[in-house]
Every structure is written in structure tokens, then in C-alpha cells.
Amino acid sequence: MIERLGIALALLALGLGAYTLGTRWQVSRVRRRGISSEILEALRPGIPAVIYFWSEGCAPCRLVQKPALEQLQAELGPQGVQIVPVNAVERPDLADEWGVLSLPTTFIVDGEGRPRRVNHGVARTGQLRRQIEELGRPAPNK
Numbered sequence: 093m094i095e096r097l098g099i100a101l102a103l104l105a106l107g108l109g110a111y112t113l114g115t116r117w118q119v120s121r122v123r124r125r126g127i128s129s130e131i132l133e134a135l136r137p138g139i140p141a142v143i144y145f146w147s148e149g150c151a152p153c154r155l156v157q158k159p160a161l162e163q164l165q166a167e168l169g170p171q172g173v174q175i176v177p178v179n180a181v182e183r184p185d186l187a188d189e190w191g192v193l194s195l196p197t198t199f200i201v202d203g204e205g206r207p208r209r210v211n212h213g214v215a216r217t218g219q220l221r222r223q224i225e226e227l228g229r230p231a232p233n234k
Contacts, residue, residue, distance in 0.1 A: 143199040
């Protein structure tokens with residue numbers, strides 16, 4: 093019984109490690125390739141951003157992720173965060189450039205335009221707020 097528990101914990105740790113390395117690789121890949129000039133042009137300098145890949149047919153995008161982003165925008169205001177939605181079905185070139193494999197996917201981009209975090213699947217308001225606060229900017233109007 094103890095051996096099985098040890099094996100299960102080892103597999104869990106291995107899976108978590110692989111996921112962590114995979115997300116770090118994806119962020120570094122986007123950094124190396126540079127942000128799409130089209131997305132970069134949409135960003136206001138000095139303000140962190142959430143690049144949000146979604147599609148019309150994605151229920152979690154509409155029902156959970158979009159309301160979480162709207163709440164984040166309401167809490168932090170336009171000077172605290174900018175939200176840049178990208179429809180991955182209409183813009184597969186951008187989704188491919190950013191390495192998006194599932195929807196929703198959100199990238200946290202610092203005020204200098206560097207991707208810092210990626211979230212595969214739904215990211216709730218609190219998680220996104222913490223990731224933005226980790227960039228070193230105080231929450232403007234909470």
C-alpha cells in the first residue's frame with residue numbers, strides 16, 4: 093500500500109513538473125519570437141495586459157472566462173490592466189504564433205510588452221489579479 097502511494101505521489105510530482113516546464117517553455121517561446129506586431133500595437137505602454145484567446149463555440153470562454161476578465165477590468169480600471177481578446181478561430185495565425193492549443197488561454201503581459209505567465213483553461217479573477225500584482229504594479233482602484 094505504501095509503495096502504491098509513493099508511486100502515485102511520484103507520478104503526480106512528475107506531471108506537475110512537466111506542466112510547469114511546459115508553460116515556462118511556452119512563455120519563453122513567445123518572448124523569443126516576439127509579440128505579434130498586431131497585438132503589440134493594441135497595447136498601451138506601461139500598463140500590464142491580458143491577452144485572451146477565445147472562440148464563439150467555447151462555452152467556458154463565454155460563461156466563465158469573459159465574466160472574470162470583465163470583473164478584473166472593473167476592479168483594476170483602464171490604467172491597471174488592458175484586456176486584448178483574440179478570436180482564435182478567426183485568427184488562427186495569431187493563435188499559432190502564441191502557441192495556443194486550447195481555449196480559453198490567457199497570457200499575462202507586463203507593461204513593457206513581455207509575456208510573463210500563461211493560463212491554459214479558465215483563469216478566475218483572483219488568479220489573474222495575483223499574476224498582475226506579481227509584476228510589481230499596485231492595483232489602481234480596487
